[in-house]
Amino acid sequence: MENIPFKWRVSQIFGDKSSIEKIADQDKISSLEFDSTGNYIAVGDRGGRVILFQSNHVANESEEESDLDEEELMKEEEKEKNEENEEEEEEEEEKSKQKKSLQYKFYSEFQSHEPEFDYLKSIDIEEKINKIQWIKRRNRSHLLLSTNDQTIKLWKIFSKEKELVTEFNKERQENESINNPKDLLFPKTQVEEISxxxxxxxxxxxxxxxxxxxxxxxxxxxxxxxxxxxRINLWHLERTDKSFNIVDLKPEDLEQLSEVITCSQFHPNESNQFIYSLSKGVIHLGDLRQSAKCLNSVKVFEDEETSLNDSFFTEIMSNISDIKYSPCGRYILSRNYTTLKVWDVKMESKPLATLCVHDFSHSKLCELYENDFIFDKFECNWSGDGKYAITGSYENYYYLFDWKKNKGMLIDGSKTTKIYSKFYETQNPNENSNNIFSNNNKLSYDSDNVDFSKKIFNVSWNPYNPFIAVAATNILYLYTGKVGTKK
Structure with a gap:
């Protein structure tokens, strides 16, 4: 028997399965993010829209349906404390929810950004959503940040009730005969619609x-x-008129510019630490306790092997397109064009693991450069427990890695039935142990017939469940994984 950590299958598909030529540019997905609970998914597209999806674990809860007053909430809490039978029923409902498979449904949609024109620079500002960031819930409303190329917005998503009067008082003729105030009927309202x-x-x-x-x-x-x-700017959520610059790489003469910032992220547990990546494949760690303006980084993560093999193409491919802290904050995941690297925060000299992605690209560098495919920016992400890492590729494939065991899995993101879900590892662990690719395994696809128009940029992992969201052009694929064994 062979242990398989996850047997993946397609759970749901959202989007129109038209040919790529017929898909409008504004319908293509540009950002994807689970919230901290895993119960909601936010999807941003190139048309400036944000679409939210809600899981079935909270869809039937009454607290999600409306924003009640504090007094009503207090009364409901008192009733729940006094009635033991209701508490038992709630426990049974929670158990049944855990047994049910995780499903998502449409929750809300709104226009976040509109196209603009910068008259000072004479350039068009696209409405495309570059990134989405959820904010932890403090009440019944949802808060999230969304940004295009120039403007960041804070959105509040809430439920609004529409009430109608259902019971009226008596007719005028009947009212004339009323002598006792107790005979009067007070109008009642009923919630007709929740939007x-x-x-x-x-x-x-x-x-x-x-x-x-x-x-x-x-x-x-x-x-x-x-x-x-x-530049990297620091904002307070309550202040929109002012931000503080904490990193500035702009030289006095732009001709001296040799590298740019590609991504940045705060530490998941420490509010004073953050990381940012550069186009030459270097990751810097800054600490706001050391200096308000981080002119000198606390730590610098650079792969010596990459810096030694310096050439025209290697410099382009070493450009880090995405970085992510692990959920515990101990490790850093970085993605460039050909590799996925895992760094230990305590070790700066070399990565713990270097995992190869679409290795076929080395034989097609000129073609990739001429068609600008070599500049494609793929995202990466961690699983909720930090044991696995995922990233996208071409042909609507994405990779799932067990980086500690040096194993990888290749999954066809466009399949709607059974999918290939076997981990492969290097046959000669002493040689190139970090490279999971070999000629004898199946962790690759046909390098001669690659459709570069089909690619998966955005991937996200549910923080509490083996559940992956993958964006392929304008389609959102949701995958669920189950632990099992295979003969």
Whole structure:
């Protein structure tokens, strides 16, 4: 028997399965993010829209249906405490919810950004959603940050009730005969419809001279950072008129510019630490306790082997497109064009694991460069327990790695039936132990017939369940995994 950590299958599909030529550019998915509970998914597209999906674990809860007053909530809590039978029923309902497979349904949709024109620079500002960041819930409403190239917005999504009067008083002729006030009937209302609405609470703009590539919320939920190609700014959620610059790479003469910022993220547990990556494959760790403006990084993570093999193509391919802290904050996951690397925060000299992705690209570098495919930016993500890492590739494939055991899995993201879900490892662990690719395994696809128009940029993992969300062009695929064995 062979142990398989996960048997993956397609759970749900959202989107129109049209040919790529017929898909409008504004319908293509550009960002994807689970919230901290895993019960909601936010999807942003190139048309500036944000679509929210809700899991079946909370869809039937009464607290999700409306925003009640505090007095009503207190009364409900008192009733729940006094009635033991209701508590037992709630426990049974929770157990039954855990047994049910995780499913998502449409929750809300709103227009986050509109196309704009910068008259000073004479350029068009696209409405495309670059990044989405959920904020932990403090009440019954949802809060999230969304950004395009220049403007960050804070949105509040809430439920709004529409009430109608169901019982009226008596007719006028009957009212004339009423002598006792007790005979009067008071009108009653009934909730007819509950709608989800989005409200733009705050807009953070006019702070970036270049395109915003990432936003990240701190662990205290009070401040967040936003980064463009040359600067990283620190914002307070309550202040829209002012931000503080904490990293500035802009030289006096732009001709001396040799590298740019590609991504940034706050530490998941420490509100004073953050990381940012550069186009030359270097990751910097900054600490706001050391200096308000992080001119000198606390730690610098650089792969010596990459820096030694310096050439025209290797410099482009070493460009880090995405970085992610592990849920515990001990490790850093980085993705460049050809590899996925896992770094230990305590070891700067080399990564713990270097995992190869679409290794066929080395034989097609000229073709990839001429068609600008070599500049594609793929995201990466961790599983909730930090044991696995995922990232996208071409042909609507994505990779799932067990990085500690040096194993990998290749999954066809466009399949709607059974999918190939076997882990492979290197046959000669002493040689190239970090490279899981070999000629004798199946962790690759036909390099001669690759459709580069089909690619998966955005991937996200549910923080509490073996559940993956994958965006392929305009389609959202949801995969669920089950632990099992295979003969």
């Amino acid at each position: 989800k609405e989005a409200y733009n609470k705050r807009t953070y703009g006019s702070a970036h001279a270049y395109n915003i590539n990432s936003i990240s919320l701190s662990s205290d939920d009070e401040v967040f950072i936003s980064s463009d190609e040359l």
